[in-house]
Amino acid sequence: MKxxxxxxxxxxxxxxxxxxxxxxxxxxxxxxDKEIHDTVLIAAAFCMxxxxxxxxxxxxxxxxxxxxxxxxQTARLGYVGRDYxxxxxxxxxxxxKSKS
Amino acid sequence: xxxxxxxxxxxGILGPMAFSPETAxxxxxxxEVLLRGxxxxxxxxxxxxxxxVSSENDCYFCQHAHGAVAAYRLGGxxxxxxxxxxxxxxxxxxxxMKxxxxxxxxxxxxxxxxxxxxxxxxxxxxxxDKEIHDSVLIAAAFCMxxxxxxxxxxxxxxDPAMYRENGKRLAExxxxxxxxxxxxxxxx
Numbered sequence: 001m002k003x004x005x006x007x008x009x010x011x012x013x014x015x016x017x018x019x020x021x022x023x024x025x026x027x028x029x030x031x032x033d034k035e036i037h038d039t040v041l042i043a044a045a046f047c048m049x050x051x052x053x054x055x056x057x058x059x060x061x062x063x064x065x066x067x068x069x070x071x072x073q074t075a076r077l078g079y080v081g082r083d084y085x086x087x088x089x090x091x092x093x094x095x096x097k098s099k100s
Numbered sequence: 101x102x103x104x105x106x107x108x109x110x111x112g113i114l115g116p117m118a119f120s121p122e123t124a125x126x127x128x129x130x131x132e133v134l135l136r137g138x139x140x141x142x143x144x145x146x147x148x149x150x151x152x153v154s155s156e157n158d159c160y161f162c163q164h165a166h167g168a169v170a171a172y173r174l175g176g177x178x179x180x181x182x183x184x185x186x187x188x189x190x191x192x193x194x195x196x197m198k199x200x201x202x203x204x205x206x207x208x209x210x211x212x213x214x215x216x217x218x219x220x221x222x223x224x225x226x227x228x229d230k231e232i233h234d235s236v237l238i239a240a241a242f243c244m245x246x247x248x249x250x251x252x253x254x255x256x257x258x259d260p261a262m263y264r265e266n267g268k269r270l271a272e273x274x275x276x277x278x279x280x281x282x283x284x285x286x287x288x
Contacts, residue, residue, distance in 0.1 A: 010251070
């Protein structure tokens with residue numbers, strides 16, 4: 001994982017930052033081609049998702065409870081199957097409570 | 101040499117796509133919607149955003165592959181594509197496109213670089229929310245594609261004729277069909 005995270009960190013800076021040495025280190029720790037491929041693509045994909053979220057200046061709640069709720073739901077239902085309404089309702093009811 | 105064992109002789113992003121068909125599918129579906137789906141921005145304009153961001157990311161394969169699609173759609177105007185890469189502010193594109201390219205350039209550096217002033221400039225030139233959204237997402241997506249291509253050290257041909265040929269095929273067939281064909285060996 002350390003070797004794969006090192007590769008992901010290089011990808012975040014830019015694809016050309018990944019060196020043969022980084023890849024050798026991962027292989028030395030037993031990483032397969034598929035694991036290296038997926039690590040590079042996950043890192044690259046999050047360079048997209050992050051820019052999409054911040055580039056549009058989206059609203060990002062600060063309450064850790066919201067992220068716990070979304071995290072549990074995503075783990076249970078997956079990214080396609082999850083339902084955003086539930087955590088949003090949880091935020092709304094919390095905000096109503098704090099108002100009253 | 102690529103960092104992992106990719107099929108021989110398949111250029112750029114197509115190598116890892118052949119290696120990993122299950123991820124190639126959503127990647128191509130996204131490119132298809134973003135660059136060729138129904139939109140008030142012409143496909144050539146969207147390809148220019150993709151080309152500009154790929155150039156800023158210094159991704160040889162992507163900037164030439166998408167630059168060739170843009171040029172093909174512009175009747176072979178490779179000069180305009182190069183002008184956009186070098187300095188879009190002085191290129192012969194609309195003021196709205198310049199504003200959207202400015203946003204795309206900010207997204208390439210990082211999402212937080214996009215300012216309300218950038219958005220206002222685009223709006224003043226008539227850009228809609230959807231056009232602004234799509235520009236941000238195209239730029240963001242190419243920050244992914246470029247890193248995928250270079251992060252695995254894929255092979256990028258340098259022959260402009262290959263890119264012209266490929267650009268024509270991508271413009272005519274689209275990302276899903278052209279890639280499926282290529283990976284199935286239909287064009288080889």
